[in-house]
Amino acid sequence: RLAADQGGANAQFSLAQCYMLGTGVAQNDAEAMRWSRLAAVQGYAKAQLNLGVCYVRGTGVAKDDAEAV
Numbered sequence: 501r502l503a504a505d506q507g508g509a510n511a512q513f514s515l516a517q518c519y520m521l522g523t524g525v526a527q528n529d530a531e532a533m534r535w536s537r538l539a540a541v542q543g544y545a546k547a548q549l550n551l552g553v554c555y556v557r558g559t560g561v562a563k564d565d566a567e568a569v
Contacts, residue, residue: 504535512539513547520550520560529560 503511516535519528533554539547554560555568 504538507538507542509539509542509544509547512536512542513544513550516547516550529554533560 501511501515504515512535516532516539517523518525519532519535521527525531533551536547536550536554540551552568555564557563561567
């Protein structure tokens with residue numbers, strides 16, 4: 501969490517995955533999206549892919565095919 505709070509994209513993505521799956525934290529799709537977005541804007545490809553998938557499925561955000569691309 502500390503590395504994620506300090507802006508590490510890999511740590512932010514890892515924390516997003518924890519929230520998405522409920523691993524070590526309460527499962528929370530909105531929080532997962534928040535951390536994924538922080539990593540994605542830094543150019544972290546896995547986070548960018550994750551955001552796209554979540555927008556396609558409507559997981560943690562409103563379904564939005566245009567935003568997914």
